[in-house]
Every structure is written in C-alpha cells, then in structure tokens.
Amino acid sequence: MTPHPVLALSGLHKSFPGVKALSNVSLRLFPGEVHALMGQNGAGKSTLIKVLTGLYTPDAGTILLDGQPIQPKRTEDAQAHGIRTVYQEVNLCPNLSVAENICAGRFPKKWGRIDWAAVNAEARRVLAQMDLDIDVTAPLSRYSLSIQQMVAIARALRISARVLILDEPTSSLDDAAVQRLFTVLRRLRDQGLAILFVTHFLDQTYALADRITVMRNGETEGEYPAADLSRLALVNKMVGAPPDQQPTRLSSTAPTTGATVLKAEGLGRRGALHPLDLELKRGEVLGLAGLLGSGRTEAARLLFGADAADGGHISVEGRPAGAGPWRSPREAIAAGIAFCSEDRKHEGAILELSVRDNILLALQARTGLRLALSRAQQQALADDYIRRLGIKTASADTPIGQLSGGNQQKALLARWLATEPAVLILDEPTRGIDVRAKEDLMDAVRALAHKAGDNGQCGMSILFISSELPEVLHCSDRVLVLRDRRAAGVYRRGELDERSVLEVIAAEPTAVAA
The missing domain is CATH 3.40.50.300 (P-loop containing nucleotide triphosphate hydrolases)
Incomplete structure (x- = not known):
C-alpha cells in the first residue's frame, strides 16, 4: 500500500x-x-x-x-x-x-x-x-x-x-x-x-x-x-535536450596553435575542486563544459588566485608561480592572466563609473599610480576599444550601468584586453545578453585567439566557460569536460557534439573518459 x-x-x-x-x-x-x-x-x-x-x-x-x-x-x-x-x-x-x-x-x-x-x-x-x-x-x-x-x-x-x-x-x-x-x-x-x-x-x-x-x-x-x-x-x-535530437557536429578544422602558455598541475581546493591538470596553448580556445557545480567556475577562480588553492602548481609561459599557486589575483595579473567573472554586476562592472573608467581599471591597477596615464591617453585607449569591440554607448563618459548587458560585457572584455594578457579567462561571458550580442562576443573570442600578431605568433590564449554547450562547442578548439568537481576528459574540436558531451557528463564514475 x-x-x-x-x-x-x-x-x-x-x-x-x-x-x-x-x-x-x-x-x-x-x-x-x-x-x-x-x-x-x-x-x-x-x-x-x-x-x-x-x-x-x-x-x-x-x-x-x-x-x-x-x-x-x-x-x-x-x-x-x-x-x-x-x-x-x-x-x-x-x-x-x-x-x-x-x-x-x-x-x-x-x-x-x-x-x-x-x-x-x-x-x-x-x-x-x-x-x-x-x-x-x-x-x-x-x-x-x-x-x-x-x-x-x-x-x-x-x-x-x-x-x-x-x-x-x-x-x-x-x-x-x-x-x-x-x-x-x-x-x-x-x-x-x-x-x-x-x-x-x-x-x-x-x-x-x-x-x-x-x-x-x-x-x-x-x-x-x-x-x-x-x-x-x-x-x-x-x-532540455530531446533524446532523439540529431546533434550538429562542428568542423574538426582547428587553427595552428603555439607553445604552451598556461599549465596547471594538481590544482585543487578541498571541497571545491579535485586536483586538476590543465594545459592551454598560444592561440587556443580551451572550453570548460559541465553542469552547474561541476567545478568550472572553481577552476577559473583558482587559476586567477581569487580563491586559495590547497595544492598544485601553475606556470605561465614556463615561469612557475613561486612556490605554488597564486596567493592573490594581483600575482595572477602580474603574470599576464585576466579574468572576466560570471558575476558581472558584483565582481565586474562598477556601475556608477564611466565606460572609460571601467575599461582602464585593470590596466591602472597593474601599472600603479606612478605610471598613471594622462587624460588624453585614457580617452584614446577607451575610444579605441569602444570602436574595436563595437560597444554601443553615447560616449566613453557614460556610466556603464546605463549600457545594455551585452555592451557591459564588451566593456569588461575591453578592460582585460587593455592589459594585453597572455591568458584570458571568460566565465559565462554571454549570460544575460541577447542572441545577437552573444554571436558578436563569441566571434570576438575566436578572432582574439586565432588572429596572428604582427610578429607572426598565434593570438591570445583563452579559457572559455559556459553552461550553454553549443557555445562551448562553437568557440573551443579543445574541450575539457568536468563532472562532480573532477576532470572527465579532454577532447579536440570535432570529437564531441552536444549529445556526446552529455554522455561524458552522465557516465558512471568508473567510465570516466581518459
């Protein structure tokens, strides 16, 4: 009964x-x-x-x-x-x-x-x-x-x-x-x-x-x-994926990448992320895929020093992070790592400040007061990124809080690009913005990574995190799948589609991909 x-x-x-x-x-x-x-x-x-x-x-x-x-x-x-x-x-x-x-x-x-x-x-x-x-x-x-x-x-x-x-x-x-x-x-x-x-x-x-x-x-x-x-x-x-949906497999063609820029070995935090190995090459977009709570944001915060790691090692362009992981975001920024948080309003944009001030914030923090930019230099730099990223604003003096979500996100992207980072970490960069703004931002991400510089080297190295699997598959050259705070496998572009990612996420613990 x-x-x-x-x-x-x-x-x-x-x-x-x-x-x-x-x-x-x-x-x-x-x-x-x-x-x-x-x-x-x-x-x-x-x-x-x-x-x-x-x-x-x-x-x-x-x-x-x-x-x-x-x-x-x-x-x-x-x-x-x-x-x-x-x-x-x-x-x-x-x-x-x-x-x-x-x-x-x-x-x-x-x-x-x-x-x-x-x-x-x-x-x-x-x-x-x-x-x-x-x-x-x-x-x-x-x-x-x-x-x-x-x-x-x-x-x-x-x-x-x-x-x-x-x-x-x-x-x-x-x-x-x-x-x-x-x-x-x-x-x-x-x-x-x-x-x-x-x-x-x-x-x-x-x-x-x-x-x-x-x-x-x-x-x-x-x-x-x-x-x-x-x-x-x-x-x-x-x-919400229908079981009979025919997934679209993206082209397996991937651009040429350079040497390893960021390498993490055994990076972890008790109760947040099991020891993780991660490698990111120059000119590559590495996507992190997984369900909510899989460890994506936790990995990003450890790589940026926003949270303290219990153990592991990080190196950027072959230079180790002292005796272990970063002790603060300041150390990560000095090493050339930039981080756009998923919490745009509380950990990103300072809504009362102008678009210009928000763009220049990280660069000024990195250079210090002794190397402060002149007003003319500040205006020129802000105007340049507003033009390059297509930020829709009346002027650089407009408070960033008056911009749409998509344009706020572009301004935050400009903030970190201004520091000319070796590694750019983007955590949920398309959350809360419209479809067209998402497409523009994803195109910008791939262009940053795959555009060769004047010296002929590959572009920027980008860690791309999104809860939307199509976005991860569209942007990434390789995908690291996380499940229950552990790495479940690394796959090259073209080896995965939406259905196969879900299969990796849903696999029994003993069936974790190598």
Whole structure:
C-alpha cells in the first residue's frame, strides 16, 4: 500500500516583475524517503524552497501537510509546521558553543533562567540521534565545516521536524565529509523523516536519493524513481535536450596553435575542486563544459588566485608561480592572466563609473599610480576599444550601468584586453545578453585567439566557460569536460557534439573518459 505524502505541492505559481519564477509546479514528499530536487541554474529550485519556508507567498497553488492545507507566510510558520531547512552556507554562530547553536531561541529554562545543564544535555541527546559524539560546550568554530553542517541539521531536527530540506549541503564538503553526512541522512530516513535533497551532483543523487523531481525553466519536468531514471536521461531532462535530437557536429578544422602558455598541475581546493591538470596553448580556445557545480567556475577562480588553492602548481609561459599557486589575483595579473567573472554586476562592472573608467581599471591597477596615464591617453585607449569591440554607448563618459548587458560585457572584455594578457579567462561571458550580442562576443573570442600578431605568433590564449554547450562547442578548439568537481576528459574540436558531451557528463564514475 502506497503511503500518503507528508507534503504535497500542486499548481504553484510565483512571479516577480518581468519574471515568471514558478509555473504550475508540483512536488510530493513521502515519509521515510530522500527525494532529490534537480535542475540547472534558473530552474526554480531556490524559489520553490523559499515558498516552502515562508519567505515567498505563492501567487496560486496549494501546499498540503498531511492532507491539510497550510499557508506559511513566515519562516516561523513553516518551522511550526515541522518544515526545517539547512542551507548551503552554514548560518550558525561560530563564536557560540555547539549546544548554544542547537538550542538558540528555545533554551530550556528553570526558574526563569536558562538551564545550562539542560541545554548541554539536550544538545547531546539530539546529536546522539545522529551518532555524533562531540564536546557540546566547545565553540562551534573549533569544528570542521562538515561537523558544523551536522550541528545545523541537529538544530533543525530538535523541534519536531517532519520535513527536512537540505539546500546544496555538500557543495563545500570533501568526499569523506559527504559520506559521513550521507550516513546520518540514511539513518534519519530510516526513522521516517521526509528529506528533500537539493543538489547538482549526479553521483551523490544516485548514491542517496529514492526519487527524483526534475525542474526546468520554472516548471516541474517530471517525478521519477531514481532506480528507473538513467544518468543520461536525467541530464537530458535537466538541460532540455530531446533524446532523439540529431546533434550538429562542428568542423574538426582547428587553427595552428603555439607553445604552451598556461599549465596547471594538481590544482585543487578541498571541497571545491579535485586536483586538476590543465594545459592551454598560444592561440587556443580551451572550453570548460559541465553542469552547474561541476567545478568550472572553481577552476577559473583558482587559476586567477581569487580563491586559495590547497595544492598544485601553475606556470605561465614556463615561469612557475613561486612556490605554488597564486596567493592573490594581483600575482595572477602580474603574470599576464585576466579574468572576466560570471558575476558581472558584483565582481565586474562598477556601475556608477564611466565606460572609460571601467575599461582602464585593470590596466591602472597593474601599472600603479606612478605610471598613471594622462587624460588624453585614457580617452584614446577607451575610444579605441569602444570602436574595436563595437560597444554601443553615447560616449566613453557614460556610466556603464546605463549600457545594455551585452555592451557591459564588451566593456569588461575591453578592460582585460587593455592589459594585453597572455591568458584570458571568460566565465559565462554571454549570460544575460541577447542572441545577437552573444554571436558578436563569441566571434570576438575566436578572432582574439586565432588572429596572428604582427610578429607572426598565434593570438591570445583563452579559457572559455559556459553552461550553454553549443557555445562551448562553437568557440573551443579543445574541450575539457568536468563532472562532480573532477576532470572527465579532454577532447579536440570535432570529437564531441552536444549529445556526446552529455554522455561524458552522465557516465558512471568508473567510465570516466581518459
């Protein structure tokens, strides 16, 4: 006999000005199961969680808890119904003790005062359910990130949780910590808890989930038993690729490339990227392909020094990066590496500054105040790149925030071209821009790499990252496919099409391409 769902959503709609975030979404959670929620970036997963936790009120639809309608309007309402959430970033207080974090807001009291003995005993009781024996009086900061995740779950479970929502709980954990967490989750599932596991890791999904719901473009694509849904079918449903689609294989003709410019060996960061080997030649576009969370952006940030690597070596044109990877972006810029971040508004454009100032920002930071350009030199350089890249702006003095997304992206590209880098890293350079602007930018990328200089050498070396497989295949001379924070294979232009890339991404761990 099939049990009744403890939580059932049907016909959920949620819109924001100009954006339909959820459209007719449905979801069922049964007691004693782990249910994976899968989907690409922008699929609607985060919005759905915020509806469930009372942060957003749906425009339409019903939420049933044990068959009774509920309408959580605040997080406190959802918690009162037994719906608890643990987020990707541990939102606890590291300066407080483990016990204080678990009991915060609901301290046991005696004679009007906090009963600290009862607080510590309660914390030990909850942690014992998870088979975790630690000093609950010690500051939370003493423990690893994986233990902090366990404490966050313990806090969620303390108040009669019936539904536990885990939003990307493993994104910052290493393999050993993930396995420890999974052991706890399986025990909680066997105790009858309904667990909604939001993730983008295929291996973890199939290691833990009983059923899978796929979301795409704000809609529920479907609900499937995990055992009945192959990895390739899951990937196709997430990205929207029809199984019978005839892929277009691009020409295998690739331009002549020069010597190795950038080489990384064993570059990695615990909980973010397994040790990665990467080689980029002069005049080559190397594409990084993979699903959200595969390690593409993490690799780019390590190569630029935006994040600190745990180990590995980087060399540019044969010159090593001191004793190891870059310690800061300043070192990477000095070595000739440029990086256009995927977060254009927060890590790229300074919206209040003019187009000219945004273009000159990296060059001025590289040369320093002692070699400041004159006003005439600044204007000439900015005007030159505005003309060369076709940036549509009234003048170089226009605030960059007034430009369209595509023209902002071109201005940021100009910023790094002005530094004459040896390596240009482009992370999602076409995100949020129109089709024509995408085509113009991709043409510019290939022209930069394949245009020979006055000295007859090959052009710039470019690392191109995009979640859009056709873009990666169109721009790249070689493609490095990443899966679950590991390299899954390197392929030359013409060896892959969209379908074969998805097959590599969906392959079992033992079938990783060489």
